[in-house]
Amino acid sequence: MTEMNMIQSLNSALNNMLESDPNVLIFGEDVGYFGGVFRVTDGLQEKHGSNRVFDAPLAEGGIAAIAFGMGLNGLRPVMEIQFADYIFPAYDQIVNEMAKLRHRSGGEFSTPVTIRTPAGGGIKGGHHHSQSPEGQFTHTPGIKVVYCSNPYNAKGLLISAIECNDPVVFFEPKRCYRGPFYGDPHNVPTWKGHQYSDVPEEHYTIPIGEANMVMEGDKCTVIAWGAMVHVAEQGIKDSGISCDLIDLQSLIPWDKDAVVNSVKKTGRCVIVHEAPKTSGFGAEMSASVQERCFYHLENPIERVTGWDTPFPHSTEWDYLPNPQRIADAIKRTQED
């Protein structure tokens, strides 16, 4: 075990995969010589050569298309989209092409592409360096969607994503690269000493489809992913109410047993995400919990989310869900 931040653990996952599988290639904007604008691929080109880790032209649609082609022809490409906000030039390649190849070809072809992309707010990135577009991908059958939240699950999930034979969109909460984010911009801890910062140097996996129970309680189930896991943890503490905190980790497929068992136990549910509310993945969670746990629910399911607006720059702390809003929602679920 080594103490790592999320940048280091992701780098370690990529390094393990480059070492163990010659078909793994890594490319994207600025990922080669420089090692990525967030430094996740730092040192990998030097170690593994520029034929395996290289800069791509500034063209996300092209990057996704060549990844599609390489994956179809036996390689295991890991492409980076520099910010999730810039995934949209690649949207057609992902949604219409990668997601449907296996199905459209009667199972004769598939493409095991992994798309890594930093997502989410909290870095004063304004409209186009802050979005969390997981809902735009969970709505697309044929791709798996993963959202890590800490150094330990980042590595285990990324290795699973790369080894997965389906295309995977892998979101990394950029606000948590160097430390967990508890919703207070003036409190910026590092990962030092955190329970999830001890990371094995060697290969390990966390299966796609399994959630992580971060905290156990009996009065309410709080479901979150990405940076919001830590904000929800703070919100739960502030509420003083005993809660299960489920870090969903995988959105497609999501961990039905973890969610359903917890809600049946607590009878209450709060869902937290930073993406806008309308048609966000919280809507899917809420509907599914209602379908599966209706007779166990004591109160309406609550959603605490970003607003249905573009992500702002100066006022981002009024946009992102904060511990206060989460604590208030938990309390509402306790009313008689």
Place this chain on the structure above:
Amino acid sequence: MTGEAQDGRLDGFTVPDAPRRPGEQAHFEPWTFTPQDLNRPDPKTCTSADTSEHASGLVRVLDDDGIASGAWHPNLSPDELRQGLEMMCRLRIFDDRMMKMQRTGKLSFYMRSLGEEAIAISQTMALQEHDWLFPTYRQPGCQFVRGRSMVSMINHCIGNVEDNVKGRQMPVHYTYREGHYISVSSPVGTQFSQAVGVAMASAYKGEDQATITWIGDGASAEGDYHYAVNFASIFKPPVILCVVNNQWAISTHRHFASGGNNFATRALPYGIPSFRVDGNDFLALYSVTKWARERASAGMGATHIEILTYRAGAHSSSDDASLYRPADEHEHWPGGDPIDRLKNHLITTGEWSEEKQIALEQQLDEEVVAAYKEAVTHGDLANGPWPPASTIFTEVYEEVPWHIQEQREELGK
């Protein structure tokens, strides 16, 4: 890494590299281009083939000694040239001040135009006042030409209550409708093809109004670049398509933006006249833009321009360029520095002096500091006051729909 064939087997594909990396001696091949090289074809009758030498050569007016000559000499008055010099210096000093403010947290992020000041300023001066400007983050200088106050620009950068875009966008993403300067958007390249539509609308309405747009060498790899050139070649609207080839896209060298060595010649097979111009030569930039404007007025459609320059500063305040290129590479750029070159030209022609230059810079520095001091009285990013949180919810749609209104009430601000 090159793809060499051995015994009929390919040894991988080709992955380019930058010519020089940190620790290596910075070097560029010296230019052999002179102001005498190229003629100035008639913009009203010129075909793309008539510009093939202009696309593979380099349009220059100023030589290395600051002497202006050749067919592209725009014969600007000394006053106009001094104005250009003043605005370029203003931009550089403004950028330095904003960078310092960024370090203190008064703004979140900043991008300088260092080494590229001539582009936006000279080209905007060559246009009509009502022509549309559709810039990237690297052409804020247009706004000086169109009369925007520095206080207003700083208000935007520091996201305070007077920011005309209400704290919604990151710094340097200016919007200035009054100056026909269209809102900057972060996703690179998108403006390039949109500009073709702006120009088609002007043509449809029968207005003598041109649209100029810019894209970086890096972003010219995006589909939007190729949409723009193709649509412009088909519909022939009054648009001026400029690729600013400053050699770098963050850490990515232009070798990853095009397998060729030249961005200008790409437009020729589309039937669009294309020029490569010395981007640090204020006069050449002016002249080529004026040519494109004349062509637009004549109803002849688009002009494509590669602006050859060097990004002398880091990509942004978040970047350290010495990690991926020789730190002093900009000092070796054959095109020199745009401010020095225009200044030397004016001195050579007896229209300026080093003393006047020092006095000008001092005066501009005072003006920038005064503007900054005034702007921060309206708040800054670190300390507020910021635009009210209600601005999150407004102008998403023309009218606020009920579900957003509800969310605004939930926030309670």
